[in-house]
Amino acid sequence: xxxxxxxxxxxxxxxxxxxxxxxxxxxxxxxxxxxxxxxxxxxxxxxxxxxxxxxxxxxxxxxxxxxxxxxxxxxxxxxxxxxxxxxxxxxxxxxxxxxxxxxxxxxxxxxxxxxxxxxxxxxxxxxxxxxxxxxxxxxxxxxxxxxxxxxxxxxxxxxxxxxxxxxxxxxxxxxxxxxxxxxxxxxxxxxxxxxxxxxxxxxxxxxxxxxxxxxxxxxxxxxxxxxxxxxxxxxxxxxxxxxxxxxxxxxxxxxxxxxxxxxxxxxxxxxxxxxxxxxxxxxxxxxxxxxxxxxxxxxxxxxxxxxxxxxxxxxxxxxxxxxxxxxxxxxxxxxxxxxxxxxxxxxxxxxxxxxxxxxxxxxxxxxxxxxxxxxxxxxxxxxxxxxxxxxxxxxxxxxxxxxxxxxxxxxxxxxxxxxxxxxxx
Numbered sequence: 139x140x141x142x143x144x145x146x147x148x149x150x151x152x153x154x155x156x157x158x159x160x161x162x163x164x165x166x167x168x169x170x171x172x173x174x175x176x177x178x179x180x181x182x183x184x185x186x187x188x189x190x191x192x193x194x195x196x197x198x199x200x201x202x203x204x205x206x207x208x209x210x211x212x213x214x215x216x217x218x219x220x221x222x223x224x225x226x227x228x229x230x231x232x233x234x235x236x237x238x239x240x241x242x243x244x245x246x247x248x249x250x251x252x253x254x255x256x257x258x259x260x261x262x263x264x265x266x267x268x269x270x271x272x273x274x275x276x277x278x279x280x281x282x283x284x285x286x287x288x289x290x291x292x293x294x295x296x297x298x299x300x301x302x303x304x305x306x307x308x309x310x311x312x313x314x315x316x317x318x319x320x321x322x323x324x325x326x327x328x329x330x331x332x333x334x335x336x337x338x339x340x341x342x343x344x345x346x347x348x349x350x351x352x353x354x355x356x357x358x359x360x361x362x363x364x365x366x367x368x369x370x371x372x373x374x375x376x377x378x379x380x381x382x383x384x385x386x387x388x389x390x391x392x393x394x395x396x397x398x399x400x401x402x403x404x405x406x407x408x409x410x411x412x413x414x415x416x417x418x419x420x421x422x423x424x425x426x427x428x429x430x431x432x433x434x435x436x437x438x439x440x441x442x443x444x445x446x447x448x449x450x451x452x453x454x455x456x457x458x459x460x461x462x463x464x465x466x467x468x469x470x471x472x473x474x475x476x477x478x479x480x481x482x483x484x485x486x487x488x489x490x491x492x493x494x495x496x497x498x499x500x501x502x503x504x505x506x507x508x509x510x511x512x513x514x515x516x517x518x519x520x521x522x523x524x525x526x527x528x529x530x531x532x533x534x535x536x537x538x539x540x541x542x543x544x545x546x547x548x549x550x551x552x553x554x555x556x557x558x559x560x561x562x563x
Contacts, residue, residue, distance in 0.1 A: 143313070143342040144335040144448075147306050148192050154198060155189065156297040156305070158291055163191070168289060172200055178257050179266040180272045181244070184291025187333030190269035193540055194240040197225075197267065204237035206264075209222045210246035215254045222258045236265050244268030245277035252279045259285050276416065293332045300327075302334055303341060313345055325360035339365060354392070356494045381407075385460075386417060390425045394464035403459050415441040429469035429543040436462055469541030478537045489529035522556055536561050 155234040161168040182190040198205035225237040330337035388396035422437035440459040446453035498508035513523045540546035
């Protein structure tokens, strides 16, 4: 039997679909959309092997629509247009139910390929379902993203993965012929990295490698039979998340040697250069901030440079930026400030803007006191005058606490002089 186990037992209905109850449970957002019959174009975003393709097929089956599928890996603009033309012809036969166009790994589509989808989605010739492991905010063009709902699939829990194993053993005609015991599952789950497809196909490998009808799955058996040294870095599995975590924490911890090592691991594993550079931009603001504002400039320029140049030369630029950020002074004060400010907004609601700092473009607004008593800072010595800029309810609240580093210590002293009667610096 050539069809892999993961494909043989692929669920056909939502009832057989394991996990993602926030989407497909009784109160799930997708369940309600299917029940209403008003299915929007959507993006399924989640880790590999969490059922994005399966869910797209189930949606097509349960909504009784024609289904077209493309892979972004091997489909160009011509292929997209060909499928859209077919879908338009199908749409004339199914006037109340436009066809579904499923695009796997939609993040791999270029801008021109994504542009070619816009008209069909906007005019309703197709209902687009895109699947991606990458953040759609970065990898899907804004015009297309604005026309789609984004649904996030969560990583499988241990219970989910064990349920998948038991279902495979019970329902697959090939496996059910053997007496299979799952004495231990830790090694099997660890190797799968949360990827259901990899988990099931590894299970099949273990079972078929045993000639006898009784198969007992143990951690030792898994470690002996599954060759792991062929994959040094899995861009879509646990290694992907563990190594980027180690990379970021090493830079945050000011260890350039560890940071450049984990960078090398990602480069050797073929990690997307934009993924690495994007994380450096985030870190430059979150973990360095105003302790060294040049860090953000450096990281942003790195992102632009490596996007233009690509591998192999991009490795040098990434290394330079990584070492610069790792050896920079650190501060998360800006990160903490916006967290505190957002918390205040959530707790206090929409507080009124003080009248003195409201804009007054009309006569009526001026008569109502908008902008009255506003003091223009540049009219005063030192380009500063104490004024109230916060709503009365939170006046004097300190959101920004300068970090304990040379540059922000100077900022603290400066703010102390300016705001000695209002803020506690």
